[in-house]
Amino acid sequence: MxxxxxxxxxxxxxxISLILAAALSALVIIGIGEDPIAAVKLMVAxxxxxxxxxxxxxxYATNFIFTGLAVAVAFHARMFNIGGEGQATLGGLGVALAxxxxxxxxxxxxxxxACGMAALFGAAWAFLPAYLQAKRGSHIVITTIMFNFIxxxxxxxxxxxxLRPEGSMDPATARFPDAAKLPTLHELxxxxxxxxxxxxxxxxxxxIAILACIFVYLLIWRTxxxxxxxxxxxxxxxxxxxxxxxxxxxIIAMLISGGLAGLxxxxxxxxxxxxxxxxxxxxxxFIGIAVALMGRNHPLGVFFAAILFGFLYQGGAELxxxxxxxxxxxxxxxxxxxxxxxxxxxxxRMPLERLFLTFRRKGS
Amino acid sequence: MTRMQKFFGATAALALSAGAAMAEPALIFDLGGKFDKSFxxxxxxxxxxxxxxxxxxxxxxxxxxxxxxxxxxxxxxxSGANPIVMTGFAFGDALGQVAPDYPDTxxxxxxxxxxxxxxxxxxxxxxxxxxxxxxxxxxxSESGTVGFIGGMDIPLIRKFACGYVQGVKxxxxxxxxxxxxxxxxxxxxxxxxxxxxxxxxxxxxxADVVYAAAGGTGVGVxxxxxxxxxxxxxxxxxxxxMHPGKILTxxxxxxxxxxxxxxxxxxxxETGINVMGIGNNGIGYALDEHNKDLITEEMKAAVDEAAAxxxxxxxxVHDYMADSSCPAE
Numbered sequence: 001m002x003x004x005x006x007x008x009x010x011x012x013x014x015x016i017s018l019i020l021a022a023a024l025s026a027l028v029i030i031g032i033g034e035d036p037i038a039a040v041k042l043m044v045a046x047x048x049x050x051x052x053x054x055x056x057x058x059x060y061a062t063n064f065i066f067t068g069l070a071v072a073v074a075f076h077a078r079m080f081n082i083g084g085e086g087q088a089t090l091g092g093l094g095v096a097l098a099x100x101x102x103x104x105x106x107x108x109x110x111x112x113x114a115c116g117m118a119a120l121f122g123a124a125w126a127f128l129p130a131y132l133q134a135k136r137g138s139h140i141v142i143t144t145i146m147f148n149f150i151x152x153x154x155x156x157x158x159x160x161x162x163l164r165p166e167g168s169m170d171p172a173t174a175r176f177p178d179a180a181k182l183p184t185l186h187e188l189x190x191x192x193x194x195x196x197x198x199x200x201x202x203x204x205x206x207x208i209a210i211l212a213c214i215f216v217y218l219l220i221w222r223t224x225x226x227x228x229x230x231x232x233x234x235x236x237x238x239x240x241x242x243x244x245x246x247x248x249x250x251i252i253a254m255l256i257s258g259g260l261a262g263l264x265x266x267x268x269x270x271x272x273x274x275x276x277x278x279x280x281x282x283x284x285x286f287i288g289i290a291v292a293l294m295g296r297n298h299p300l301g302v303f304f305a306a307i308l309f310g311f312l313y314q315g316g317a318e319l320x321x322x323x324x325x326x327x328x329x330x331x332x333x334x335x336x337x338x339x340x341x342x343x344x345x346x347x348x349r350m351p352l353e354r355l356f357l358t359f360r361r362k363g364s
Numbered sequence: 365m366t367r368m369q370k371f372f373g374a375t376a377a378l379a380l381s382a383g384a385a386m387a388e389p390a391l392i393f394d395l396g397g398k399f400d401k402s403f404x405x406x407x408x409x410x411x412x413x414x415x416x417x418x419x420x421x422x423x424x425x426x427x428x429x430x431x432x433x434x435x436x437x438x439x440x441x442x443s444g445a446n447p448i449v450m451t452g453f454a455f456g457d458a459l460g461q462v463a464p465d466y467p468d469t470x471x472x473x474x475x476x477x478x479x480x481x482x483x484x485x486x487x488x489x490x491x492x493x494x495x496x497x498x499x500x501x502x503x504x505s506e507s508g509t510v511g512f513i514g515g516m517d518i519p520l521i522r523k524f525a526c527g528y529v530q531g532v533k534x535x536x537x538x539x540x541x542x543x544x545x546x547x548x549x550x551x552x553x554x555x556x557x558x559x560x561x562x563x564x565x566x567x568x569x570x571a572d573v574v575y576a577a578a579g580g581t582g583v584g585v586x587x588x589x590x591x592x593x594x595x596x597x598x599x600x601x602x603x604x605x606m607h608p609g610k611i612l613t614x615x616x617x618x619x620x621x622x623x624x625x626x627x628x629x630x631x632x633x634e635t636g637i638n639v640m641g642i643g644n645n646g647i648g649y650a651l652d653e654h655n656k657d658l659i660t661e662e663m664k665a666a667v668d669e670a671a672a673x674x675x676x677x678x679x680x681v682h683d684y685m686a687d688s689s690c691p692a693e
Contacts, residue, residue, distance in 0.1 A: 056435065059431075156548065156549050160548045160549070167519070167688070169453050169518040169519055169520055170453065170454055170456070170457065171548065171549055171550075172457070175457070199438045199442075199465075201431070201434075268431070272431055273430065273431075275457070277430055278549055278550065279430065280430065282429045282430065282431070316428075317428070317432055317435060320425050320426070320428065321423075321425050321436065321439055321440075322423075326426075327426050327428050330428070331428075
């Protein structure tokens with residue numbers, strides 16, 4: 001055994017990274033002459049202190065769960081899908097088409113169709129990069145990030161020239177009909193006697209996000225396909241030797257990944273805005289990378305990491321509302337957390353691992 | 365016991381009335397950011413003037429994302445901020461949703477009409493101001509060709525362009541106006557590099573005065589015009605100081621006045637549609653020490669006469685947004 005225990009890997013490493021990031025953020029806040037303790041209190045109270053705060057935290061978390069799962073699935077096949085942004089953009093287009101042009105009698109039917117369209121559009125957007133990777137060896141990182149730009153340009157064209165209502169100045173679609181309105185947590189929890197804030201945007205999509213977590217767990221660890229994906233990720237020659245087609249598995253893994261990223265649109269487009277606006281994804285596709293890294297590509301880890309990032313987003317918004325900390329600095333704080341939990345992971349892990357090993361040697 | 369209750373009742377009433385008197389106004393800036401040297405900054409100037417004058421404070425937020433529009437509105441409304449002023453048409457949809465939920469809070473939205481009993485919709489007669497600066501451009505131009513650079517291609521900016529063209533043609537019917545829009549998305553409000561490229565292209569086509577109605581993109585237009593030694597016209601705020609002697613004038617859209625008035629009237633804010641034009645000092649052109657050598661007596665007289673005629677109703681400048689078309693090209 002030359003490894004540290006699993007609990008340290010899953011809990012201790014992210015925790016220490018978080019504390020480091022928080023300490024550095026505190027220094028930055030002191031540097032501009034604000035009180036870091038008051039800032040933290042405000043962030044916690046604003047994002048976790050009321051059902052209103054929870055409503056926003058969970059709304060952001062729902063977005064990050066979908067994009068985090070998308071990155072995680074692709075990563076099990078050792079592919080780095082950083083096209084979540086574009087796939088979610090296209091998912092939004094799918095949702096908008098499903099909601100605008102078909103008169104749904106009830107939201108439960110509308111959400112099924114919207115999920116289908118969102119996943120289909122997201123997967124379709126991931127198909128070309130996947131095909132190019134599988135058949136031509138064009139690196140997936142390059143192609144997916146380029147597809148983000150193509151997606152933004154495509155959405156821009158469609159919104160401005162096709163879907164924008166006559167006479168409107170906003171590059172956005174019309175509002176979706178009332179029948180396609182998703183119930184918020186307020187409406188879902190009211191029959192159970194739980195009073196939840198009416199204004200918060202968290203909605204039934206959260207339930208779908210949790211179902212998606214379970215689906216990904218079953219897929220990766222309980223199915224033949226998941227085994228093939230992981231086998232390909234660990235070693236392509238070994239997978240080929242075992243009769244697994246790398247081309248097929250690469251494409252399938254990317255389609256599932258793109259579909260999950262696209263599914264995010266039911267939350268932000270259908271659940272919150274109830275119309276498709278430009279830049280509806282707002283970086284959630286990229287946050288998904290940090291969420292997957294921090295969650296160790298495991299659905300449970302992704303779930304908790306997504307809630308952490310939801311907290312950072314909502315807490316950051318509260319800071320912007322009630323303090324004079326400028327918005328650029330709030331991005332700095334969020335970036336520090338991503339930097340420490342994602343990029344500088346080994347900085348914490350390696351010394352910690354050495355520490356555990358020394359203790360073990362002494363013990364034996 | 366009853367005395368105790370009375371006491372509590374009285375303190376509660378006191379606290380309530382104190383809270384009502386303390387209600388702070390709030391200002392929400394659009395995604396372009398507070399310091400864009402143009403539209404949002406004008407709003408900030410108005411708010412700051414109010415704060416300096418009264419010694420009171422106000423709340424403000426620069427948005428980071430679309431989802432925050434509704435959030436910021438609700439949070440400010442729930443915290444008791446009154447009135448809540450927001451800059452830009454993009455708030456229209458969110459405000460339409462939020463306003464009915466807070467009937468006791470007054471909202472003011474600039475550049476958009478939202479039909480609700482507690483909303484003041486401030487719209488400007490930009491076509492009138494653009495008409496005036498168009499006249500000046502035509503009088504200052506030697507080549508007989510002037511330019512217009514818009515931000516995002518929306519009806520509002522076409523309204524600027526249409527007024528400008530009418531003003532130019534009123535002075536010189538043979539003058540040519542080159543029109544360009546920077547883009548079709550909100551990114552077009554903050555793309556000074558593209559603004560600079562468009563200016564160069566217009567100069568190569570003979571333009572010697574360019575009018576920028578493009579938010580932050582205009583910074584690039586004014587800079588390039590100054591570098592290439594032609595005249596330019598600023599917009600929204602008074603931008604004359606940015607390149608003294610190179611900026612002919614600025615079309616003033618007094619967003620600062622709108623914000624200042626909203627803050628001053630506080631909770632008694634008059635709702636409904638509020639049209640700001642030349643007649644009520646909502647629109648004008650800038651004349652200060654930076655451009656006084658560029659404006660001749662003759663130009664000033666002609667423009668002031670047109671302004672007087674517009675405010676008396678004798679001269680009507682066509683509004684593009686009234687019928688989505690422009691009589692002059």
